Amino acid sequence: MEKVLSHITDDGRPTMVDVSGKAVTIRSAMASARVVFPRDVASVLREQGFRGKKGSIFDVAIVAGTMAVKQTSAVIPFCHPLPVEKCDFHITMNDNIAEISCEVSVEAKTGVEMEAMHGVSVAALTIYDMAKALSHDIIIESVRLVRKSGGKS
Numbered sequence: 001m002e003k004v005l006s007h008i009t010d011d012g013r014p015t016m017v018d019v020s021g022k023a024v025t026i027r028s029a030m031a032s033a034r035v036v037f038p039r040d041v042a043s044v045l046r047e048q049g050f051r052g053k054k055g056s057i058f059d060v061a062i063v064a065g066t067m068a069v070k071q072t073s074a075v076i077p078f079c080h081p082l083p084v085e086k087c088d089f090h091i092t093m094n095d096n097i098a099e100i101s102c103e104v105s106v107e108a109k110t111g112v113e114m115e116a117m118h119g120v121s122v123a124a125l126t127i128y129d130m131a132k133a134l135s136h137d138i139i140i141e142s143v144r145l146v147r148k149s150g151g152k153s
Contacts, residue, residue, distance in 0.1 A: 014077075014078070015078070016077075016078045016080070017078065017080075017110070019080060019109040019110045020109075022109040022110065022151070023109065024107055024108060024109055025107070025108075025109075025150045025151060026105065026106075026107050026149075026150050027105065027106050027107070027108055027110070027111045027112050027148070027149070027150035027151055028086070028103065028104065028105040028106075028112065028148065028149050028150060029103070029104055029111060029112045029113040029115070029116040029117075029145060029147065029148040029149075030101060030102065030103045030104075030116055030145075030146040030147050030148075031101070031102050031113070031116035031117040031119065031120045031143065031144065031145050031146060032099065032100060032101045032102075032120060032142065032143075032144060032146050033100045033120040033121060033123070033124040033140060033141070033142060033143040033144075034097050034098065034099055034100070034124075034140070034141050034142045035097065035098040035100070035124050035127045035128065035138060035139070035140055035141075036096065036097050036138065036139040036140075036141060037096045037097070037098070037131065037135070037138055038096070038135050038137050038138070039096050040135075041096075041131065041134045041135045041137075041138065042093070042095070042096035044134055045057070045131065045134070046093075050093070052130050052131070052133070054130055057127055057130045057131060058091045058098070058127070060126055060130060061089075061091060061100070061123040061124075061126040061127045061130070062089040062091065062123065064122050064123060064125075064126040065089055065100075065102055065119040065120060065122050065123030065126070066087050066089065066119065067122070068118050068119050068121070068122035068123075069084055069087045069102065069104055069115045069116070069118060069119040070084055070087070072114055072115045072118045072119075075118065076114055076118065079114050079115075080108075080109075080110050082106050082108050082110070082112060082115065083106060083107075083108070084104060084105075084106055084112070084115065085105055085106050085107060086103065086104060086105035086106075087102070087103075087104050087115075087119065088102070088103045088104075089101065089102050089119070089123060091123070091127075098124075098127055100120045100123050100124055100127075101120065101146070102116045102119040102120045102123065103116065104116045104119065110151070111148055111150060111151055112148075113145050113148045116145070117143060117144075117145060120143060121140075121143050124140045124143070125140065128140060
């Protein structure tokens with residue numbers, strides 16, 4: 001089977017994928033991202049209990065990421081609006097790296113991998129925003145889809 005871009009018509013125009021004939025199934029996806037802090041910044045954050053003037057850095061990132069998951073279709077043009085039924089974030093600190101994961105589930109005709117990746121991306125950006133007063137050498141890396149299920153693939 002030849003692979004083709006799903007959001008491009010035969011004549012090269014952008015389009016939203018037609019999911020009207022697809023079956024409603026439980027769809028889930030998990031994405032991850034990493035925020036790498038300079039070691040001295042990670043040390044300061046630990047000393048401060050990962051709290052800044054704006055509040056708990058990781059808690060705010062989880063709220064921002066959750067909001068992003070729910071608004072994915074407003075930001076990525078051809079994503080279908082989905083009634084998100086589960087959105088679960090985990091953020092752990094390993095040495096000087098914050099590991100973020102987001103799992104999203106829905107019962108729908110299309111998958112939620114974009115929602116999960118959008119969520120971890122915004123959570124990572126929020127961590128950067130809340131810690132940037134300490135350094136602009138913070139790196140966001142490895143935003144990726146970890147797994148997906150439901151549908152045909």
